[in-house]
Amino acid sequence: MNHTIGLVEDDPNISDIVEAYLKKEGYVIQAVDTAEKAWKIFEQHSPDLWVLDIMLPGMDGYEFCKKVRQTSEVPIIIISAKDDEVDKILGLELGGDDYLTKPFSPRELVARVKRHLKRWQVMQPDVASSNQEETIESGDLLLNDAERKVYFKGQDIEVTTKEFEMLKILASQENRAFSREELLIKVWGEDYFGSDRAVDDLVKRLRKKMKDLPIETVWGHGYRLRNERKSS
Template sequence: MNYHIGVVEDDPNIQNIVMAYLKKEGFEVTLSDSAEKAWEVWENRKPDMWILDIMLPGMDGYEFCKKIRNESEVPIIIISAKDEEIDKILGLELGGDDYLTKPFSPRELIARIKRLFKRSAPRIDAENGDKEIIKTHHLEIYIEERRIFYKGKEFDVTTKEFDMLLFFTQNINRAFSREDLLVRVWGDDYFGSDRAVDDLVKRLRKKLPDLPLETVWGYGYRLRDEEEAE
């Protein structure tokens, strides 16, 4: 599949480097030097992923991320010279799927892009094409379609929200540390803070407030069996 990636960046040097690497990998690229222009791109031909700078003229990247998330769960990788933990947490809270601090390796960016596309792509049972579904009382996860139903209602989730929820449902009642969850959901090459785990759990609890996703104090989190939790 020829993925279309929208790049929102106002630095000409970074524009050229990112464009060159993305095109070398076979991606179709649309470049915008402001969030306002990027929004016009979104309204006319929606990219399959956004590479988004935070510090932009006019509307900043945070606001653009928030606007996109109001309409879609398309993957978003935030790139920024702001490397404070609070900036990373804010970007993830607003719906970013990943966060890279400038200066970054273009190869690392490509690796993260491929990993996000791999996780967000539907998975098909090669043997018989049957749908693979995980059911745990009120929760149903359609793995190939990457759809979540809770108490009969479908909920939109981001790529990492889906990955975390799928992992928990495959390990009911088992507690995992924040470090374990970083590796399982973000990958063992992720170097961000484990606060990203707390933020993702917070987002899942907000979307699914009745889900028994429990804090294991001083350790991490677990998803309880709903019959035990009731």
């Protein structure tokens, strides 16, 4: 089945060029000119990857990226005329997986799309291994690796792919302090070039979803999951 790409770009010239190059590679394109339209598509059935402009009318690309990351880790490639380092860092910290500055080579964009889709496929649960049910338990936290399910204090918690991977790493080695760099490589991959503050953002989201989750900050280093007895 061909991958579907969501393209959010309000400049029709850029949108047409990008769409033509991606279609040539066999991708199905859902092109829109506002983040509001893109959000409706996301709520119905998200594409396999987003190519997202930042400067948009109404909701900007940063806000759209932030909203998507609340429930999904679908790859997002940001394209923007903003080339300041602070803009790139902001885009990556809000959940972007890549950042291309306009003007860019459409061929380079296609190459990055292929790379991120390949990584995304690797991150998905292995259907062949679903028959081997594995659970990881740490205090009130229970992870079902086969079903990619998380339970905390008996409640089913909805998590994204990266959130699950982070929990799995921490819970598999309770009380061990992982550095931010180590977690970044394990969760995002060795070729991720964004800031390690992405780790802090992911931990913040997990703490928000599970208020009493015993993830401890190891100051100047990283994080660990403290081993606790189950609450009665």
